[in-house]
Amino acid sequence: MSTPHAPRRSERLQALAGDRFDLAVIGGGITGAGVARDAARRGLRVALLEAEDFAAGTSSRSSRLVHGGVRYLEHGYLHLVWESSRERRRLLQQAPHLVRPLQFTWPVYRGARVKRWQLAAALTMYDALAMFRNVGRHRRLDTSGVLSAEPLLARDGLLGGATYWDAATDDSRLTLANVLDAAAHGAVVLNHAPVRRLTFNGEHGPADGVEVHDALGGATIHVRAKLVVSCVGPWTDEIARLEDPHAGPAVRGTKGVHIAVPASRVGNVAAVTMLSPDDGRVMFTLPASGGMTIVGTTDTPTTEHPADVRAARADVRYLLNAANRFFPEARLTEDDVVSAWAGIRPLVASGNTGDPSSASREHATQLSRRGVLTATGGKLTTYRAQAQQIVDAAVQRLGVTTKACDTADAPLPGARPAATGGDVRIVPELTWRESDVDQAVRQEFAESLADVMIRRTFLAFELPDQGRSIAPRIARRMAPRLGWTDAGIANAVREYTQALDRIFTITP
Numbered sequence: 001m002s003t004p005h006a007p008r009r010s011e012r013l014q015a016l017a018g019d020r021f022d023l024a025v026i027g028g029g030i031t032g033a034g035v036a037r038d039a040a041r042r043g044l045r046v047a048l049l050e051a052e053d054f055a056a057g058t059s060s061r062s063s064r065l066v067h068g069g070v071r072y073l074e075h076g077y078l079h080l081v082w083e084s085s086r087e088r089r090r091l092l093q094q095a096p097h098l099v100r101p102l103q104f105t106w107p108v109y110r111g112a113r114v115k116r117w118q119l120a121a122a123l124t125m126y127d128a129l130a131m132f133r134n135v136g137r138h139r140r141l142d143t144s145g146v147l148s149a150e151p152l153l154a155r156d157g158l159l160g161g162a163t164y165w166d167a168a169t170d171d172s173r174l175t176l177a178n179v180l181d182a183a184a185h186g187a188v189v190l191n192h193a194p195v196r197r198l199t200f201n202g203e204h205g206p207a208d209g210v211e212v213h214d215a216l217g218g219a220t221i222h223v224r225a226k227l228v229v230s231c232v233g234p235w236t237d238e239i240a241r242l243e244d245p246h247a248g249p250a251v252r253g254t255k256g257v258h259i260a261v262p263a264s265r266v267g268n269v270a271a272v273t274m275l276s277p278d279d280g281r282v283m284f285t286l287p288a289s290g291g292m293t294i295v296g297t298t299d300t301p302t303t304e305h306p307a308d309v310r311a312a313r314a315d316v317r318y319l320l321n322a323a324n325r326f327f328p329e330a331r332l333t334e335d336d337v338v339s340a341w342a343g344i345r346p347l348v349a350s351g352n353t354g355d356p357s358s359a360s361r362e363h364a365t366q367l368s369r370r371g372v373l374t375a376t377g378g379k380l381t382t383y384r385a386q387a388q389q390i391v392d393a394a395v396q397r398l399g400v401t402t403k404a405c406d407t408a409d410a411p412l413p414g415a416r417p418a419a420t421g422g423d424v425r426i427v428p429e430l431t432w433r434e435s436d437v438d439q440a441v442r443q444e445f446a447e448s449l450a451d452v453m454i455r456r457t458f459l460a461f462e463l464p465d466q467g468r469s470i471a472p473r474i475a476r477r478m479a480p481r482l483g484w485t486d487a488g489i490a491n492a493v494r495e496y497t498q499a500l501d502r503i504f505t506i507t508p
Contacts, residue, residue, distance in 0.1 A: 006183065006443050013214060015188045017221045021047045023394055024210050024225035026195050026239060029059035030171070031375050032231035033178035034387030034407075035394075040185035041410065042391065042402035047223050048179065048187055049212055051194035051235075053451045055175035057306055058233050059380070060455050061343025063258065063284065063296050066091050066099050066381045067166040068130060070273075071282040073122050074114075078129065080362055084381045085130035088167050091174075091384075092135070095412040098177060101135040102168040104284075105149045106273040107326070110157035113280045116140075123164050138164035152267035154328050166271075168286065171380060172455040176444055177414030178383075184413065192216050192447055198228060198242045198372065206371030207243070216447060227394055230374040234306040234344040243370055250366070250376050253344040255304065257315035258296030260339045260461055266293040266323060266330045277325045278318055285323060290430050290462030292338060295319045302344060311340035312507045339461045340506050348377040365393050373397065384408070426470060432457045437474055441481045449475055449496035454503070466500045 007015075023039050025032050028050025036048040050056070068085040069077070091099040106123075108116045123138035139145075139162060146161040147153060183189050190212070197211040199222065209224040230239045233251075240247040272285045286294040298315050313334070320332050348364050363378035363386040373394055378386045388405050395402055417423075417435045426432045440446035440456035452474060453459040453467045460466040467474070475489045475496075484492060 006445055009190070009216070009447070012188050012190050013217070013219070013221060016047055016190060016212070016223050019045065019047075019188070019224075021045045021188075021223065021225040022398060022400070023047070023227050023229055024049065024223050025229045025231060026210065027230065027232035027235070028054040028175070028179065028189070028191060029057050029231065029233055030055065030175045030178070030380055030383040031233065031378055031386060031390075032229075033175050033182065034383045035229060035231055035375070035390050036182035036187045036189065037178040037185070038384075038387045038391045038405060038407050039394065040182045040187040041406055042395070042404070044391075044394075044400075044402060046182065046187040047225065048182060048189040049193050049195055049210065049223065050189075050191040051215075053191045053448070053455055054179050054189075054445065055172035055455050056450075057235070058343040058345065059175045060172040061256070061258070061341050062171045062380050063256075063286065063294065064169055064171050064288070065102075065166060065284075065286070066169045068126060068134075069379075069381070070122065070126050070164065070166075073125060077362070080382075081126065082129045083385055084379070085126075085134065087382050087385055089130070089133055090408055091169070091381075092167055094410065095169075095174065095177060095414070097415045098174050098412065099167050099169045102166055102271050102287075103136075103163055104166060104271040104273050105141075105146060105153075105161060105163050107146050107150070107153055107161040108159050109154070110159060112275055114275065116160055119162055123162055126164065135165040135167075138162050150269055150272055152327050152329055153272070154326055168271075169380070170458075173414055174380070174412075176456070177412040180413045180444065181410075189445065190214075191445055191451070195239070195242075196220070198239075200370060204370075227397055228372045229390065229394060230372055231390070233346040236346060236374060236376055239372075240368070240374065243368055243372055249349045250374065251346040252349045253302050253304070253306070254347060255300050255302040255309055255315075255342050256297040256345055257311040257319065257340065257342045258294050259311070259316055259319050259337050260288060260292040260294050261323070261332055261336045262338065263287060263291050263293040265332060265336055266295075266327050268293055268327065272326065274322050274326050276318070276322050278321060283319070283322055285326070288461075289458055292462055295323045299345075304344070306344050308502070309342045309344050310503070310505055310507050311342045315342070316340055316506055334506075337506075338464050339466060339504055341461070341503060346376065346378075363389070365390050367393070367397065371397070426457075426459065426474070427463065430459070430462055432459055434477065437477050441478050446478070447482065448499075449478070449492050450499040452478065453496065454499070460500065460504070466504055468497060468500065471496050
């Protein structure tokens, strides 16, 4: 459950300026949130600093899957599949309000890159690497079995297939749950607070803190810490250059694009694994909230800045082509796209120079020359294990004794408020309610319309106008807690429109 009321921003700013922390964690995505939670639960004094909002980057632009990574098998990443399967099982137990079992159907067609026998062998290994403790084991299907599971799949050339199990999640709310638990265990967490400078103990000494800009109030704060931990994903090289302007790349980015289309147009019953008709890579159609189907993802090298990455028209056409090939009655066009978004996967740069789809999703931890601990790589599913390794390294660096890590078993908070008789839906056809807005502002550190409508709820993903028409009404509901005047409400709506243009605009 969430805390009754989050500490006000002014109180958290005061704590950041006045205390000395064991860890200053830069980055409020899933990795940084996981590190803050783990460290706080071990008894360390933690500051978590996020430049925009928790999960504002890659952690809210995912396929919303907690998955074992069946496609990693063909590249030989057996340890990653084993680790992912273990973490999926743990998350299903720890956060049933956020992580749900999801059945996938994988149809096999004549001439496909993956043959029926190869699929059967891969899924047998998939179950084995999960220690046969997945939600359910895979089942081989003949043609009629595939069409029974997904009646609207293309029939021409269909040879059979299989069903198997993974899990779906609410990516930004999973991140938020870790932030909430970190705060409940004493961490001071602050969003809209970019780190502008690292501070050091002397000309050649180790990092001893960071300078943070309060993007809402304008002040600059020196946060003192025994150890600085960088968990900023695709921004890793920017933080590294605050220490060494000549630092080489630690991560390389690949762009993943998703689109949301009406589920009624596609007709998928559950999740479907597809091989792209363009290049043969594995992709999915996924059931989503709000009556949507998500189609994704692409995987292309990019040098775009993480703050500016968007879906391109070619990306959208690539995804539509796959969906239409597998669901021929859909006949989707660009006009059917309700929303499109892109994120950057921060892959470890070392050794990852070939096909992005075959690049490792393993994670690594590095200690810089001046003592900044940096996390690279990783994926949503394995964030907890990655966080444990990072905090283990931090504890060793600090030379302290702490409580044992308990995040493998401890449940996650972050449930939505229970509906009451007078609780009004924001939009009649969607499940989001006015109480979700209230909880976001009072208990979940939401400071802007984008925080509420993109990351505490999925209104921006599920409404054709991304919520532009209801933004003034949501802003007025947020205003009393955040102290917004009429001018502040107007400014909040204007900033939300700018955020939508930055995130959801499809580029030529």
